Amino acid sequence: MQDSERNYRYPAEHYTSRRVIELENEKLWPKVWLIAARTEEVRNPGDFVTFDIAGESILIVRTTQGEVKAYYNVCQHRGRRLKDGSGNTGDSIHCAFHGWRYSINDGSLIKVVYEEEWQTDPGYCRSDIKLPQLRIDFWAGWIWVSMDPDIQPLAQYLAPVPRFLDKFELQETRFAWYKTIVIPCNWKVVLDAFNEGYHVTATHSQLMRFGELPYGSKGFGRHAYFYNWEAPAAAAAVSGEPGTTKPTVIGLMDGNASFDLRKILAEAEHEREETLKALGSVHTVNAAQRLLTEVPKEAGPMEVLAAFRRFHREEAEAAGVKWPTSLSEDDIRTAGIDWHIFPNTIALPSIDGALWYRSRPNGDDPASCIFDIWWIQRFAPGKEPPLRRDFYSNPDQFKGQNFFLEQDVNNLIAVQRGARSRGYKSGRTNPRQELAVRNFHRVLDVYLYGDGPDEATLRPDHIIEPER
Ligand code: FES
Numbered sequence: 001m002q003d004s005e006r007n008y009r010y011p012a013e014h015y016t017s018r019r020v021i022e023l024e025n026e027k028l029w030p031k032v033w034l035i036a037a038r039t040e041e042v043r044n045p046g047d048f049v050t051f052d053i054a055g056e057s058i059l060i061v062r063t064t065q066g067e068v069k070a071y072y073n074v075c076q077h078r079g080r081r082l083k084d085g086s087g088n089t090g091d092s093i094h095c096a097f098h099g100w101r102y103s104i105n106d107g108s109l110i111k112v113v114y115e116e117e118w119q120t121d122p123g124y125c126r127s128d129i130k131l132p133q134l135r136i137d138f139w140a141g142w143i144w145v146s147m148d149p150d151i152q153p154l155a156q157y158l159a160p161v162p163r164f165l166d167k168f169e170l171q172e173t174r175f176a177w178y179k180t181i182v183i184p185c186n187w188k189v190v191l192d193a194f195n196e197g198y199h200v201t202a203t204h205s206q207l208m209r210f211g212e213l214p215y216g217s218k219g220f221g222r223h224a225y226f227y228n229w230e231a232p233a234a235a236a237a238v239s240g241e242p243g244t245t246k247p248t249v250i251g252l253m254d255g256n257a258s259f260d261l262r263k264i265l266a267e268a269e270h271e272r273e274e275t276l277k278a279l280g281s282v283h284t285v286n287a288a289q290r291l292l293t294e295v296p297k298e299a300g301p302m303e304v305l306a307a308f309r310r311f312h313r314e315e316a317e318a319a320g321v322k323w324p325t326s327l328s329e330d331d332i333r334t335a336g337i338d339w340h341i342f343p344n345t346i347a348l349p350s351i352d353g354a355l356w357y358r359s360r361p362n363g364d365d366p367a368s369c370i371f372d373i374w375w376i377q378r379f380a381p382g383k384e385p386p387l388r389r390d391f392y393s394n395p396d397q398f399k400g401q402n403f404f405l406e407q408d409v410n411n412l413i414a415v416q417r418g419a420r421s422r423g424y425k426s427g428r429t430n431p432r433q434e435l436a437v438r439n440f441h442r443v444l445d446v447y448l449y450g451d452g453p454d455e456a457t458l459r460p461d462h463i464i465e466p467e468r
């Protein structure tokens with residue numbers, strides 16, 4: 001880590017200024033890959049969904065040939081927005097203003113009302129008029145788009161994230177639930193809050209009875225993650241080889257004879273399902289319950305963890321859920337807890353699926369954002385729930401929906417209030433646990449203010465990690 005990175009401070013103004021929103025609209029959003037939607041949202045020909053970002057609206061459509069395309073959602077006649085929300089548009093996109101019609105397959109203009117009158121316009125040639133397309137690609141079941149025609153391929157942009165998460169086969173998952181909340185805070189406040197585990201001790205203090213979890217964190221170019229196993233030691237820790245790092249929860253048990261990991265897991269799983277409703281399932285709840293009756297109290301922690309995994313798989317497969325084909329224990333541990341995929345999504349992988357967050361500005365108000373929370377889960381074929389998008393126009397409406405996430409949401413509003421204070425100039429980050437937050441703002445600076453040489457620090461081999 002360079003000195004400038006170690007002392008990195010990010011200005012409070014980044015959360016409050018309209019100028020920064022404008023800068024982001026010009027230099028950030030049009031230059032990155034973004035999650036626009038999920039492939040399951042456009043399953044059938046003619047299905048569409050819109051994605052609004054930075055004053056733009058993007059129309060994602062399934063063509064009659066089964067491809068997915070991304071168009072700028074704007075009529076080429078006089079600029080009316082073509083579609084709102086989601087639905088099925090048949091085999092063409094109709095403009096409600098003067099009735100022009102475009103093909104869903106290539107965006108070509110296929111119908112013009114009173115077209116003969118246009119023949120006197122020397123600049124008019126119907127075959128030249130098309131809905132402009134965006135770059136589009138797919139990963140983990142998501143549809144990614146970019147406004148930059150020259151952007152690097154998605155796989156290259158996302159590196160090294162797929163290397164850590166591909167084995168989870170997240171393209172096999174479906175929305176278990178989908179919640180969107182309008183929050184009175186800057187979009188980056190949300191990213192920051194879910195980009196570290198440092199807040200868990202104070203914000204989710206109910207978890208402390210299950211043991212403390214000081215997290216490590218690490219940046220790889222644009223992206224970053226935090227984890228609670230020392231990744232290289234993970235495989236050895238499971239095999240019980242001496243001299244390896246143990247998971248923290250196990251460390252707590254040393255010299256504590258009353259610590260029963262079976263009970264901890266059973267209670268923690270039950271509570272997770274009650275309060276978060278993600279990162280596990282009925283299968284993990286059942287598996288943890290089975291530990292109490294099928295694993296002896298004297299069993300060592302590694303034995304308990306191995307049984308938990310075995311029972312989980314048995315429970316899932318008995319219900320018809322496909323276990324990821326080649327996901328190993330080492331894959332699970334090296335994947336870490338929580339990935340920041342620059343700029344605006346966070347992914348928490350688990351065997352049953354992933355909890356995924358996306359945040360974006362709400363118009364040009366620096367103190368308002370749209371926060372999507374997605375739990376995508378593995379289901380038995382035919383058991384996928386119908387897609388329902390729940391929308392909450394303010395955090396009060398979200399009350400009672402998810403105890404755990406409400407604890408986080410409370411911080412978001414309060415942080416935005418603090419960011420306006422004369423008594424606060426800049427944010428600082430814990431050098432072990434909050435490097436993902438630091439990396440986010442560092443990378444953002446490169447996009448907003450950087451020039452040529454900084455580009456190298458966006459490559460995945462530019463590592464930011466705790467001092468040893
Ligand atoms: S603006 Fe779309 S047809 Fe006129």
Ligand SMILES: [Fe+2]
Nearest residue numbers: 199203204408
């Ligand atoms: Fe949290």
